[in-house]
Amino acid sequence: MCLAVPGQVVAIVDGDQQLATVDLSGVRRSVSLACLVTPDRPIEQWVGRWVVVHAGFALEELDVAAATETLTWIDRLTTPA
Amino acid sequence: MKFVTEFRDPASVAGWVREIAHLAQRLDRPVALMEVCGGQTHTIFKHGLEALLPETVELIHGPGCPVCIMPRGRIDDAIALAEQPGMIFATFGDALRVPGARGSLMQAKARGADVRVVYSPLDALTLAQTHPDRPVVFFGLGFETTAPAVAMTILAAARAQQANFSVFCNHVLVVPALEFLLQASGLRLDGFIGPGHVSAVIGTDPYQAVVDRYQKPVVVGGFEPIDLLQSIWMLLLQLVEGRCAVENQYHRLVKPEGNSPALAALAQVFTVREQFEWRGLGSLPRSGLAIAPAFAAFDAEQRYCLPSQASEDSPVCQCGLILQGKLKPWECSAFGRGCTPDHPLGACMVSSEGACAAYYKYGHGGPRSPMAAPRRFAEASARPPLQSELAR
Numbered sequence: 001m002c003l004a005v006p007g008q009v010v011a012i013v014d015g016d017q018q019l020a021t022v023d024l025s026g027v028r029r030s031v032s033l034a035c036l037v038t039p040d041r042p043i044e045q046w047v048g049r050w051v052v053v054h055a056g057f058a059l060e061e062l063d064v065a066a067a068t069e070t071l072t073w074i075d076r077l078t079t080p081a
Numbered sequence: 082m083k084f085v086t087e088f089r090d091p092a093s094v095a096g097w098v099r100e101i102a103h104l105a106q107r108l109d110r111p112v113a114l115m116e117v118c119g120g121q122t123h124t125i126f127k128h129g130l131e132a133l134l135p136e137t138v139e140l141i142h143g144p145g146c147p148v149c150i151m152p153r154g155r156i157d158d159a160i161a162l163a164e165q166p167g168m169i170f171a172t173f174g175d176a177l178r179v180p181g182a183r184g185s186l187m188q189a190k191a192r193g194a195d196v197r198v199v200y201s202p203l204d205a206l207t208l209a210q211t212h213p214d215r216p217v218v219f220f221g222l223g224f225e226t227t228a229p230a231v232a233m234t235i236l237a238a239a240r241a242q243q244a245n246f247s248v249f250c251n252h253v254l255v256v257p258a259l260e261f262l263l264q265a266s267g268l269r270l271d272g273f274i275g276p277g278h279v280s281a282v283i284g285t286d287p288y289q290a291v292v293d294r295y296q297k298p299v300v301v302g303g304f305e306p307i308d309l310l311q312s313i314w315m316l317l318l319q320l321v322e323g324r325c326a327v328e329n330q331y332h333r334l335v336k337p338e339g340n341s342p343a344l345a346a347l348a349q350v351f352t353v354r355e356q357f358e359w360r361g362l363g364s365l366p367r368s369g370l371a372i373a374p375a376f377a378a379f380d381a382e383q384r385y386c387l388p389s390q391a392s393e394d395s396p397v398c399q400c401g402l403i404l405q406g407k408l409k410p411w412e413c414s415a416f417g418r419g420c421t422p423d424h425p426l427g428a429c430m431v432s433s434e435g436a437c438a439a440y441y442k443y444g445h446g447g448p449r450s451p452m453a454a455p456r457r458f459a460e461a462s463a464r465p466p467l468q469s470e471l472a473r
């Protein structure tokens with residue numbers, strides 16, 4: 001139920017309704033950005049960004065640098081096997 | 082798939098398994114960790130992660146499957162709504178096959194009710210707009226991950242003055258369930274893997290009270306194999322170092338303070354119920370959401386007369402104990418015999434995130450048996466079989 005999938009915002013569909021097209025690994029869907037758009041981050045600024053989508057809504061922005069950090073963390077640990 | 086497949090990399094999985102084994106050795110006592118969310122349970126079974134862990138690290142599957150904790154009486158109410166004259170009843174697919182006293186929504190549909198599966202609550206609002214002459218009710222269920230989508234949809238319905246649209250609200254809250262497990266159920270636990278997508282909404286701050294009060298570490302974790310292994314490693318490290326804190330493994334998505342537009346919508350549209358009934362856990366104080374009086378026009382519970390009768394689970398079904406982490410699916414006498422995903426006796430066998438269904442789909446043998454895990458990461462799990470496994 002709480003499944004959410006990463007996707008990239010590719011275009012604005014309807015600025016007033018806060019709807020955008022998000023590319024979810026090749027599948028394009030109309031997704032609401034109502035949880036992300038704020039006065040200082042208007043909808044136009046979201047094109048190109050990565051978000052995580054659940055039940056037709058972008059839940060949160062995906063922090064690309066943090067994702068890389070999670071993936072490379074193991075490289076810093078040096079426990080002998 | 083970007084931001085998914087990288088988090089399944091076998092070499093990295095093997096590395097984390099090695100680090101976990103190292104910490105478990107230093108800890109030198111058995112520990113029980115609970116993954117709270119059903120989505121995490123699904124990942125653990127799908128990728129066979131349990132078989133990769135040291136014998137001393139046990140995973141307990143938590144109550145974080147909103148379909149599984151829905152009491153039968155609420156399913157009966159949903160069916161009563163779906164059978165109202167002219168009604169279009171819109172629901173997520175997960176809820177279709179959950180058995181109530183009078184069967185499931187799927188069976189109500191077969192009897193003629195107009196039950197439609199939607200991907201988003203916004204799709205249900207669109208149905209109301211395209212069928213202005215018919216009432217449309219959306220079956221709102223889920224934790225704080227899903228509740229903002231429903232709150233935003235009710236706000237959109239209010240803006241559009243969509244008079245034929247309402248929501249049957251069954252949203253539940255994660256933290257009261259954790260408190261119940263720690264306080265009332267007497268379950269022995271050493272720490273929690275917190276639910277990542279719930280936490281994207283509520284943040285990591287709400288877990289601080291759990292940590293302070295019960296002295297159990299919480300690591301908010303993601304949903305891919307590396308996320309879960311790293312979360313387990315972070316919990317073990319806290320236990321080894323004698324620390325107890327809220328930590329955030331899923332920091333690519335989760336902020337300490339959560340998502341403020343989503344939280345604002347929740348506060349505006351919902352109020353917290355004094356009590357809400359959970360299947361298997363009983364009535365928990367301040368654990369569920371109702372639609373606030375200002376939005377009563379969109380509250381199906383107020384617009385329609387519902388039977389709202391408690392109804393007992395099937396006597397053989399042990400979902401209650403499964404949801405409290407006290408029983409493993411294969412220990413239920415009906416598992417795989419009277420109860421399968423095609424003919425579920427209880428909700429834990431319905432949703433793919435229910436422990437029974439996940440276990441049925443990905444392993445049939447028993448705890449840690451060679452069949453219990455697909456061994457996707459065979460190179461990481463090369464340990465000699467245990468005597469108990471050979472005997473089975």
Ligand code: SF4
Nearest residue numbers: 399400413420427437
């Ligand atoms: S196997 Fe079926 S009957 Fe047994 S606890 Fe799970 S859902 Fe209930």
